[in-house]
Amino acid sequence: MEPPVPLALAEAVPRLPQGRQGTWWYEPKFDGHRMLMVRTADSVRLFARSGRMVTTPWMDLALAGRALPPGTMLDGEAVIWQDGRIDFGAVQARAASSVDRSRVLAARLPASYAVWDVLTHPDHGDVRARRYTERRRLLLDLLSEIGPPIQAVPATDDYETALVWYEALRAQGIEGIVCKRAASTYRAGRIWQKVRHADTSEADVVGYTGASAQPRTLAVRLADGRTVLTQRLPAALAQDAAAYLTAVAPGPPATTTAGDTYTTTTAELVVEVLEGTTRHQVVTATRVR
Structure with missing residues (x-):
C-alpha cells in the first residue's frame, strides 16, 4: 500500500455517543497537523492528509x-508542546518552514507524534479491515518499546472517563474527544464522531481565488448559508488545499454573498474556520479537515 491513502475522518456531533461499555471507544482530540508516517526498508516518509509529502x-x-520496523504505516497527529500546552501556532510555523528554519524550530520546540491507528503492520500487512480494538492492540504492542516522541494517544471505553477528559484536558490544548466504534474497520470517509469545544467550526469549500495549484483564498459555505471568501491562506494551508483543488477541473465562475468572484470547484474539501470570524465578511481558515 503506497500513499496517498484515503483517510478515515470524523463527523462533528453535539454530544458523546453512549452505549453498552465496549461499544464505543473515546480518544482525546489533539490540536496539530494530521500525518501519516510510513517506515520503508530504508527511510521514513511523512504525508499530510492531502497526500502531500511533508517530511x-x-x-x-x-x-x-x-525506530519503527520497516513495513509500518501509522496515522496520527504532529503536535508541539509548549509550557504544558499544545501550541497550534508553533505547528503552523513548522509546517510552513524551510529546511534551515525547520531545524532551528525543531531545536527550540521539538515535535511529538500522537498516534491513533496502524494501517500496515510489519508482521500482518494491511490491517485496515480489522476491528478498531484489534488494531489498537497491534498499535500498542508495536509502540511498546519505541517511546517519545512517538506515542499512542490515550483511549478508553468508559463514557464517564471520556466526559472528564473532555472538560479537564481543554487546558492542555486538547480540542475535544474523538469517538470510534469498537467493531469499526479503517476506511475512507467520516466514519468516526467528534465532539469539540466551540472555538472553531467546519465549512465546505465551494471555490477559490487565484490558481488551483496556488489558491490565494477559499470560497466557503457557512452554516448560515452564506458563501464567503477566507482571508489569504498561509503557505502550508494553500499547499494542502491545492492537492484537492488540482485533482478536479475548475468550474465556472460564481460570486459570494457579498459579490466577490471566485472559481467554483467540485473538490470534496472541508476546512476549519475560527468561530469568531464567521460573523464578518472575511473568514479565517486554519486547516484542512
Whole structure:
C-alpha cells in the first residue's frame, strides 16, 4: 500500500455517543497537523492528509520514526508542546518552514507524534479491515518499546472517563474527544464522531481565488448559508488545499454573498474556520479537515 491513502475522518456531533461499555471507544482530540508516517526498508516518509509529502519540516519526527520496523504505516497527529500546552501556532510555523528554519524550530520546540491507528503492520500487512480494538492492540504492542516522541494517544471505553477528559484536558490544548466504534474497520470517509469545544467550526469549500495549484483564498459555505471568501491562506494551508483543488477541473465562475468572484470547484474539501470570524465578511481558515 503506497500513499496517498484515503483517510478515515470524523463527523462533528453535539454530544458523546453512549452505549453498552465496549461499544464505543473515546480518544482525546489533539490540536496539530494530521500525518501519516510510513517506515520503508530504508527511510521514513511523512504525508499530510492531502497526500502531500511533508517530511522536510518534520525531520525530527522522521528521524524518530526510524525506530519503527520497516513495513509500518501509522496515522496520527504532529503536535508541539509548549509550557504544558499544545501550541497550534508553533505547528503552523513548522509546517510552513524551510529546511534551515525547520531545524532551528525543531531545536527550540521539538515535535511529538500522537498516534491513533496502524494501517500496515510489519508482521500482518494491511490491517485496515480489522476491528478498531484489534488494531489498537497491534498499535500498542508495536509502540511498546519505541517511546517519545512517538506515542499512542490515550483511549478508553468508559463514557464517564471520556466526559472528564473532555472538560479537564481543554487546558492542555486538547480540542475535544474523538469517538470510534469498537467493531469499526479503517476506511475512507467520516466514519468516526467528534465532539469539540466551540472555538472553531467546519465549512465546505465551494471555490477559490487565484490558481488551483496556488489558491490565494477559499470560497466557503457557512452554516448560515452564506458563501464567503477566507482571508489569504498561509503557505502550508494553500499547499494542502491545492492537492484537492488540482485533482478536479475548475468550474465556472460564481460570486459570494457579498459579490466577490471566485472559481467554483467540485473538490470534496472541508476546512476549519475560527468561530469568531464567521460573523464578518472575511473568514479565517486554519486547516484542512
